[in-house]
Amino acid sequence: MDQIQLSKEEIDALWERVKTNALQNGDYEIIKSMAHARRNFVQVAPSFPDECRNVIDILAEVYHLDAQSKEQNMTPDERLAFHKANSASHMDDLYSWLNTQINDKLVEPNSGLGKAITYMINHWKELTQFLKVPGGPLDNNICEQGLKRCILHRKNSLFFRTEHGAYICDMFMSLIHT
Numbered sequence: 001m002d003q004i005q006l007s008k009e010e011i012d013a014l015w016e017r018v019k020t021n022a023l024q025n026g027d028y029e030i031i032k033s034m035a036h037a038r039r040n041f042v043q044v045a046p047s048f049p050d051e052c053r054n055v056i057d058i059l060a061e062v063y064h065l066d067a068q069s070k071e072q073n074m075t076p077d078e079r080l081a082f083h084k085a086n087s088a089s090h091m092d093d094l095y096s097w098l099n100t101q102i103n104d105k106l107v108e109p110n111s112g113l114g115k116a117i118t119y120m121i122n123h124w125k126e127l128t129q130f131l132k133v134p135g136g137p138l139d140n141n142i143c144e145q146g147l148k149r150c151i152l153h154r155k156n157s158l159f160f161r162t163e164h165g166a167y168i169c170d171m172f173m174s175l176i177h178t
Contacts, residue, residue: 029129029133029136030126030129031126031129031130031133031136031137031140032123032126032127032129033127033137033138033139033140034059034062034063034127034130034138034139035138035139035140036139037059037116037119037120037123037127038055038056038059040115040116040119040120041055041056041113041116042056043112043116044111044112044113044116047111047112047113048111048112048113051101051107051113052113052116054097055094055097055098055116055120058090058091058093058094059094061087061090062087062090062091062138063138065082065083065086065087065090066083066087066130066138068082069082069083076134076135077134079134079135080130080131080132080133080134080135080136083130083131084131087130087131088131091128091131095121095124098117098120098121099121101113101114101117102114102117102118102121149173153169153173156169157169157170
């Protein structure tokens with residue numbers, strides 16, 4: 001099977017064209033991973049256990065509701081309606097709590113907790129797209145796990161003795177991961 005070889009410049013040009021078309025057509029939504037926002041609170045939990053527990057518990061309930069929607073094999077539109085009915089109130093409570101912490105100066109904005117709260121507030125629209133976009137994911141952990149495999153394979157491929165050995169390994173990797 002022939003492979004198409006593109007130079008870095010050609011790849012960059014194609015990517016710019018894709019971005020430009022998407023921006024001109026307005027046919028995209030920026031969705032950020034709730035796992036990233038949650039991770040910020042998990043990292044500072046030893047220093048701020050009560051505050052972080054509140055956030056983590058609310059997000060755990062939202063993830064539990066998302067798991068229920070997946071177990072019931074809901075369509076994207078059904079899942080959206082389910083989240084609007086069940087998760088929106090949790091997210092509204094969380095947003096209110098986050099703003100109270102910052103606005104009432106209950107948290108130092110430069111502390112680890114303050115930075116975690118500020119990140120979540122600043123990216124709220126992108127983090128809550130699962131309440132607005134049919135099929136919008138809560139997080140992109142599956143994608144990140146797939147990318148980790150690619151990056152690990154790239155690192156491992158530095159140590160192949162021959163180009164043929166690298167080719168064979170690439171074939172096995174593509175079989176294993178599909």
